[in-house]
Amino acid sequence: MTSAVDVVNRPRTGRNRIGDSALRPDGIPKVQGRFAFSSDLWADGMLWGMALRSPHAHARIRRIDVAAAWRIPGVEVVLTADDVPGMATYGLISQDQPVFARDVVRYVGEPVAAVAADHPETCRRALAAIVVEYEPLPVLSDPEVAIGGGHPPIHPDGNVLRHQRIVHGDPEATGVVTVEGTYEIGMQDQAFLGLEAALALPDPGGAGIELYIATQWLHEDRKQIAACLGLPEEKVRLVLGGVGGAFGGREDISLQVHTCLLALRTGRPVKMQYSREESFVGHVHRHPAQIWMRHHADADGTIVKIETRMVFDGGAYASTSSAVLVNAITHAQGPYRCPNAVVDGWAVRTNNPPCGAMRGFGVVQACFAHERQMDKLAAAVGLDPVELRLRNAMRTGDLLITGQPLESVAPVERCIRETAAIPLPPALADDCDVMAIPGGAGRTADRTHIRRGVGWGVSIKNIMYSEGFDDYSTARCRLADGVATLHFATAEVGQGFVTIAGQIARTILGVDDVLLEPMDTRIGSAGSTSASRQTWMSGGAVDAACRKVRERLFEHVAAGWHVDPVRLAIVDDAVVDTVEPSRRIGVAEATVGVTFEETVEYHHRPTEDLDENGQGRCHVAFAFVAHRAVVDVDPELGLVKVVQVATAQDVGVALNPLSVLGQIEGGIAQGLGLAVMEELVITDGRIRNASFTDYLLPTFLDAPVVDAVFVEEPDPQAPLGAKGVGEPPCISVTPAIVNAIVDAVGRSIDRTPVRPPDLCL
Amino acid sequence: MNEQYVLRVNGSERSVTDAWLGESLLYVLRERLGLPGAKGACEQGECGSCSVLLDGVLVCSCLVLAASAIGADITTVEGLPGAEAGLTTVQQAFVDEGAVQCGFCTPGLIVAVHDLLERNPSPTELEVREALSGNLCRCTGYGRILAAVETAARAGVQA
Numbered sequence: 001m002t003s004a005v006d007v008v009n010r011p012r013t014g015r016n017r018i019g020d021s022a023l024r025p026d027g028i029p030k031v032q033g034r035f036a037f038s039s040d041l042w043a044d045g046m047l048w049g050m051a052l053r054s055p056h057a058h059a060r061i062r063r064i065d066v067a068a069a070w071r072i073p074g075v076e077v078v079l080t081a082d083d084v085p086g087m088a089t090y091g092l093i094s095q096d097q098p099v100f101a102r103d104v105v106r107y108v109g110e111p112v113a114a115v116a117a118d119h120p121e122t123c124r125r126a127l128a129a130i131v132v133e134y135e136p137l138p139v140l141s142d143p144e145v146a147i148g149g150g151h152p153p154i155h156p157d158g159n160v161l162r163h164q165r166i167v168h169g170d171p172e173a174t175g176v177v178t179v180e181g182t183y184e185i186g187m188q189d190q191a192f193l194g195l196e197a198a199l200a201l202p203d204p205g206g207a208g209i210e211l212y213i214a215t216q217w218l219h220e221d222r223k224q225i226a227a228c229l230g231l232p233e234e235k236v237r238l239v240l241g242g243v244g245g246a247f248g249g250r251e252d253i254s255l256q257v258h259t260c261l262l263a264l265r266t267g268r269p270v271k272m273q274y275s276r277e278e279s280f281v282g283h284v285h286r287h288p289a290q291i292w293m294r295h296h297a298d299a300d301g302t303i304v305k306i307e308t309r310m311v312f313d314g315g316a317y318a319s320t321s322s323a324v325l326v327n328a329i330t331h332a333q334g335p336y337r338c339p340n341a342v343v344d345g346w347a348v349r350t351n352n353p354p355c356g357a358m359r360g361f362g363v364v365q366a367c368f369a370h371e372r373q374m375d376k377l378a379a380a381v382g383l384d385p386v387e388l389r390l391r392n393a394m395r396t397g398d399l400l401i402t403g404q405p406l407e408s409v410a411p412v413e414r415c416i417r418e419t420a421a422i423p424l425p426p427a428l429a430d431d432c433d434v435m436a437i438p439g440g441a442g443r444t445a446d447r448t449h450i451r452r453g454v455g456w457g458v459s460i461k462n463i464m465y466s467e468g469f470d471d472y473s474t475a476r477c478r479l480a481d482g483v484a485t486l487h488f489a490t491a492e493v494g495q496g497f498v499t500i501a502g503q504i505a506r507t508i509l510g511v512d513d514v515l516l517e518p519m520d521t522r523i524g525s526a527g528s529t530s531a532s533r534q535t536w537m538s539g540g541a542v543d544a545a546c547r548k549v550r551e552r553l554f555e556h557v558a559a560g561w562h563v564d565p566v567r568l569a570i571v572d573d574a575v576v577d578t579v580e581p582s583r584r585i586g587v588a589e590a591t592v593g594v595t596f597e598e599t600v601e602y603h604h605r606p607t608e609d610l611d612e613n614g615q616g617r618c619h620v621a622f623a624f625v626a627h628r629a630v631v632d633v634d635p636e637l638g639l640v641k642v643v644q645v646a647t648a649q650d651v652g653v654a655l656n657p658l659s660v661l662g663q664i665e666g667g668i669a670q671g672l673g674l675a676v677m678e679e680l681v682i683t684d685g686r687i688r689n690a691s692f693t694d695y696l697l698p699t700f701l702d703a704p705v706v707d708a709v710f711v712e713e714p715d716p717q718a719p720l721g722a723k724g725v726g727e728p729p730c731i732s733v734t735p736a737i738v739n740a741i742v743d744a745v746g747r748s749i750d751r752t753p754v755r756p757p758d759l760c761l
Numbered sequence: 762m763n764e765q766y767v768l769r770v771n772g773s774e775r776s777v778t779d780a781w782l783g784e785s786l787l788y789v790l791r792e793r794l795g796l797p798g799a800k801g802a803c804e805q806g807e808c809g810s811c812s813v814l815l816d817g818v819l820v821c822s823c824l825v826l827a828a829s830a831i832g833a834d835i836t837t838v839e840g841l842p843g844a845e846a847g848l849t850t851v852q853q854a855f856v857d858e859g860a861v862q863c864g865f866c867t868p869g870l871i872v873a874v875h876d877l878l879e880r881n882p883s884p885t886e887l888e889v890r891e892a893l894s895g896n897l898c899r900c901t902g903y904g905r906i907l908a909a910v911e912t913a914a915r916a917g918v919q920a
Contacts, residue, residue, distance in 0.1 A: 023856055030864030031852040031871055033798020033838040037864075040797040119762065120788075121781055193802040193810055193899050194865040244800075244865030245899050276803045435887045441894075494863025494900050658859040662905055666862065669902030692807035692897070699894040703903040 007657040007710075017507040018720070021658035024499050025516065026492075038214035038241030039197035043269035046199070047076055049262045050123035050272065051255070052113040052130050053281060054105035057351040057685025058140065058154060061103055062133035066113060069126040074118040076266045078126065083261065086230030090253050092220065096157050097317040097354070099228050099257050105134070106154055106316035107353055108686045109281025116262040116270050139351045139685050143290070143313045146348035154316070154351060161314045161347040162322035166329055166614025168401040169340030175296030175304035179376040183293065183369040184751035186679035187313075188286040190358050191697055194244010196254045196282060197273035200263035208235030209260050214243040216250045218489045219525035228257045229264065236260070240519040246493035247670070248357030249283040251530060252319050280690035284319045284356030285680060287312040287347075289328070289365040295373050296340075301381040301388045305340035306401070308332045308369065312347040312355070312362070319356030321347040326467060327362030329614065333401050334370035335412045335460040335624055336392035341401035343614060351685045357530060359670060360731045363461050368752055371457045371735030375742065385456050385739070390416055394460065394624075403615040408622045408723075409713045411650050415626040416458060418648035418709045425630055425644040425705065428452065438632055438639035440701050445634040452643075453744025457627045457732030463532040463724045464604050464620040471533065472603040474524030475541035476517075477505065477549045480595040482588025484509050484546070487517035490526040490538040495726060496659040497534050501542050503655060504720070508546035509553070510570035510587045524601060532623065532724025535655065540719030541602035548598035557590050602719065621717060624650040625728035627668075629704075629736040633744040638756020640676050642704040642737055649708065652715040652723035660725050664708045667729025669698045674730075675737035677702070679753050766831050770794060771840025782828050787811045789827035790837060798838035798868040802897075809896030812869035812876075813837045819876040838868040841875055851875055851913045860909035862900035870896045874910055882917055884910070 007021065016022035029035040066078040081088065081102035088102070089095045101110050115126040140151045146159040153159055198213040208231060215221050218238045226236040243250070255272045263270040274282050289312050296305040310328050314321035329345035358364075378388035393412040399405055428437065428450060439445035465471040476487040484505040492498045502514040517523075526538050550570065557575045558565035567579045575590055577583035608616040628646040633639070645668050654660045677696040681688040689695045714721030734752055741759055742749050749758050762781040767774050768789070775794050790796045790813070799822050800810040806821040813822045814836040843849035848856070851874045861867050870893065877884060877892040884892065889910050890903075898906060 021859070023859075024861060026864065027856040027861050028848065028852075030861045030867050031848065031855045032844065033796075033868035033871075035864055036797075037800070039801070040791070042792075119781065121762075121783065191899055192863070192865075193808060193897065194800070194863060195802060243863060244802075245863040247899070276805075433887055435891060441891065494865075496862065658905075662859050662862055662901055665902035665904035666900045667902070670899070691805060692803040693805055697897050697899065698902075699897065700890040700903045700906075701894045703890075706902065706904055 007661050016503055018503050018655050020503065022499050022503050022656055024496060025502060026498060036242050037194050037244050038212060039195060039273045041199040041212050041241055041271065043199060043201060046269040046271055047116040047118060047266060048120045048123050049114060049116045049259055049270045050127060051111045051258055052127045054101060054108060054110040054112055056105055056134050056136055057108050058137040059105050059134035060137060061101060061105065062135055064113065065131040068129040069115060072122060072126050072129060074122040075126045076116045077262060078113060078115050079261055079265065080113045084228060087227040090224040090228055090257065091318055092252060092320050093322055094157065094318045096155060107351055111258065114258045114262060116266050141350055141352055141685055143311050143348045143350055146350055147346050155349055159349045161318050161349055162325050164326060164329060164345045164610065164614060166341055166343035166401055168403060168615065171340065171342045173296065173305045173340040176299050177297045177380050178294055179373060179380050180294035181372060181376065181750050183291045183372060185289045185365045185368050186753055187288040187682065188358060188674050188678050189280060189680055189695060190247035190249030192245030192247055192249055195274045195276065195279050198241065198255055198259045199269060199271045200259040201269050202263045202267055206264045206267065209264060210237045210239065211256065211260055212239050212241040213256055214241050214250060216246050216491045216493060216530055217528035218491065218521050220528065221253065221256055222521050224253050225256050225260055229260055238521045240491055243491060243493040246529065247359045248361065248530065251357045251528060252284050254282050276692060277690045280687055281353060284354045286358035287314065287324055287355040287365065291365060291369040293369045293373050295377050297377055297381065299381060301377060301383050301391050303336055303338050303392050306333055306338050307342045309344045313350055313352055314347045315350060315352040315354035317354045319354050321355065324362040326610065327462065328366040330402050330618060331363045331366045331460055332370065334367060335394045335458050337394055337398050338401055352682055353687060360727050361531065363459065364731050364734065367457065367459045367731050368735045371732060371739065372750060375739050386416060386420055389456065389458055402610065402618060404617040404619065406622065407717065409715045410624060411711050411713050412458065412624050414711055415624050415648040415650055418711060419626040419628050419646050422646035422707045422709065428632060438634045438641040439637065444637055445639055449634050449636055450632050451635060451744040453631050453633060453740040455629050455736045455739025455743050457736030457739065459625055459728060459732035461532065461623050461728050461731055462619040463536060463623055465531055466607055466618045467609050468607055470603060471527035471537065472601050473526040473537040473541040474599065474601050475538060475545045476523055476597065476599040477545035478595060478597040479509060479549045479553060479591055482511055482591055483513045483515060484511045485515045485517060486542060487523050488526050488538055488542065489519055489521060489523055490534055491529040492519060493529050495529065495663065496656065497538060499659060500535065500539060500655045504539060504542045505546050508543065508550055510573045512573065532727045535722050535724050536718050537602060537604065539722065541600055543719050544600040544602055545598050548600060549596045552596040553590065556594060557585060621715065623723040623728050625732060627733040627736040629733065629740040631737060631740040631744055633741055633759065635745045635759060635761045638760045640741055642672055644705045644707060645733055646707045648711050649725065649728055650711045650723065651725050652718055653712055653721040654710050655720060655722050660710060661708060663725045664729045665706045667726065668706055668733045669703050671730040671733035672702065672704065672737060673698050674752055675734045676753055766828055768827065768830055768835060770796065770835045771837060777827065784827050785823050786825040786827040786830050787822040790822060796837050796839050800865055800868060802865065809873060810866050810869040812872040814872065814876065819873060838872050850916045854909040854913035854916065858905050858909040858912055860901060860905040866896060866898040870906065874913065878914055878917055883914055
């Protein structure tokens with residue numbers, strides 16, 4: 001067990017091997033302001049690009065007249081749907097989203113045209129000069145209407161993106177105790193700080209293009225971009241521009257195709273970068289969901305059956321809705337044994353903003369429902385909420401409601417017990433600083449009105465892609481003159497893969513110096529920086545490439561020593577004959593004048609599709625976490641302050657404890673946001689709060705004290721024993737906080753985020 | 762777009778030519794003067810990513826018209842005292858304490874922490890939280906940033 005205190009106080013070894021809190025290789029340029037984010041890029045003769053977007057949630061386009069825009073001095077090109085040379089549509093799973101709307105717009109903010117000009121202000125004037133005549137159409141905004149067929153299809157592919165059932169065990173089973181509720185989860189935004197930005201450099205004659213882009217998956221972007229440009233993939237070269245956070249919001253295409261088209265048409269470098277308002281309409285969001293859930297249990301609280309109906313509003317285009325839905329329904333049971341299940345899941349198309357990936361990917365919504373249910377079930381059977389969760393906690397070997405056996409290490413009980421052992425914060429002092437109570441600097445709350453509450457949340461999260469998808473990763477290692485050079489296309493979005501990649505190479509090869517090639521498409525795919533998968537997948541690929549290079553090194557040294565290479569090992573920074581340890585040579589010395597290079601693809605084990613009853617081994621592996629939240633609430637003003645979040649997280653092995661702690665603290669802040677403040681408010685398909693003034697993000701004053709413990713039980717299936725740690729922190733913390741608010745005010749709250757009227761007495 | 766004026770940035774006189782008067786200080790620093798340290802993330806003074814010092818006062822450069830800063834001393838993250846000799850104490854603490862993830866908010870925070878410790882060399886935790894509540898970070902949850910500020914404050918007191 002490692003606690004956050006241990007992490008912070010752990011002596012830094014300076015060797016930066018696996019298990020050390022090695023520092024980021026990009027840390028110094030980032031604190032100096034010299035790290036090149038996508039938005040910082042610049043090229044000689046560069047133009048600016050900007051897109052015109054639909055003001056309507058659903059409308060027919062009668063006419064587009066771009067003539068006036070062309071006449072503005074400084075405008076170099078104006079593009080519409082007629083100018084897309086390749087595929088007119090793109091999409092991660094189904095290609096249903098137009099590069100530019102042609103006949104109809106299906107959401108507020110859908111791109112209709114784009115311009116390139118000499119200055120951002122010229123672009124704005126050009127967009128204002130484009131005339132688009134719209135004929136408004138009836139807006140489909142209610143997901144239930146989409147399911148019920150009460151609205152004509154708003155897209156040729158229909159209004160249902162996916163319907164999937166799970167029937168497991170005995171669907172007729174009942175328990176003597178039942179609890180149920182209908183839960184609502186609001187639409188959350190990733191709100192990464194680094195706005196969408198890209199710089200496209202056209203090849204002479206338009207034969208190809210180079211794109212510097214902040215993305216989560218270079219190769220998938222390239223596939224979709226090349227198809228829309230009508231170019232072979234090898235003519236489209238992508239380089240990762242510095243990424244200012246992602247959290248799922250950069251999985252889909254946003255400005256990539258537009259930037260390339262503008263550059264190819266003008267023959268000049270083009271830079272696009274979104275404003276915050278444009279970003280809010282220009283990327284997908286976390287799905288808002290309506291979830292009805294009923295648990296059947298024995299009198300002692302043992303879960304007998306779960307029934308649930310989940311409705312996810314996918315908005316206008318498919319994005320990853322079908323995969324998000326499957327994640328939600330297959331995690332409906334939470335980290336609890338459940339022998340019987342009847343699950344009905346819907347992801348539907350509406351004229352609301354498109355939704356897709358966000359950290360937690362469907363499991364956030366499911367977890368909110370099952371964790372509110374667990375508190376209700378505890379109350380119904382007269383058990384402490386912790387005791388009820390322990391009684392039902394999953395173990396390795398249990399069968400999931402998909403029929404998949406749980407093969408991952410599953411320390412659910414330990415996560416709960418370790419969390420419970422973390423001391424509660426001291427009681428709020430009678431004379432406490434006003435900044436320490438709900439309302440803070442607003443000085444609105446009265447100390448005597450404050451009530452404290454404690455709440456729990458526990459979760460299970462799949463890691464890697466599911467349902468038969470082979471999301472492999474590629475890495476290359478070159479060792480020469482004592483220096484290891486790594487090349488991979490893994491998108492570094494802030495999570496710190498660049499740090500652990502170096503740690504892996506140092507550990508395997510016994511070197512101190514590790515260089516990283518730019519992340520780009522000159523090497524094979526790394527898969528997406530999503531699904532908590534890069535530590536496992538790209539970590540596995542780097543590990544495997546380094547091991548192959550080490551074999552070559554051993555063969556080289558062994559030949560000189562006339563010994564069998566299997567006798568050799570790396571000890572510190574030397575190759576050592578384990579049989580005669582006095583025989584040793586430094587890695588640097590051994591590699592003078594020679595180069596070993598190996599490229600490896602790492603694949604996880606295959607998974608299966610779900611059948612019509614939702615049965616199948618659809619996921620690769622799982623990670624677990626427990627959260628306990630302590631809140632102070634002013635129930636008269638509706639104000640909440642989250643005082644402390646205690647957590648024990650199943651990490652497998654903490655490859656870099658400082659990075660793991662950073663992921664835990666950051667994920668908790670995002671989960672807190674969804675619990676008490678973050679929601680995109682939609683009216684008739686229009687986002688009403690598309691700015692940082694109106695969409696509230698947790699600030700320094702909102703962030704709780706986080707007391708974290710790492711549960712380190714190496715996963716036998718994981719190449720490094722390590723599980724991904726990015727998503728679990730943000731999943732069960734949300735219901736833990738809401739359960740704590742319910743504990744404080746004694747009133748059931750079944751929606752998140754909790755708004756003041758939801759909790760006021 | 763043909764305005765000419767001079768700004769005093771990080772102690773140097775910098776000419777701005779062929780400019781549009783509507784440009785923000787953030788735009789001019791980034792796009793005309795080659796100083797991309799200040800970042801744009803909200804365009805309305807909510808996130809602090811574009812923080813710079815204007816005559817020693819912490820401002821959001823997205824909300825300042827560049828032409829209105831004529832005659833002022835402008836200090837960006839690139840020109841913080843101590844930065845010319847490597848990392849400032851604050852920058853070093855951010856690196857050492859794991860306060861940097863994606864790093865987009867970092868330059869603005871560095872400027873804001875310099876401003877805080879200049880005014881209050883030994884802030885309490887609540888004072889740190891209040892002073893930096895105008896700088897949004899989406900990655901870290903602020904825990905390691907708090908640790909970095911405490912480390913920098915301790916180092917400053919010792920130095």
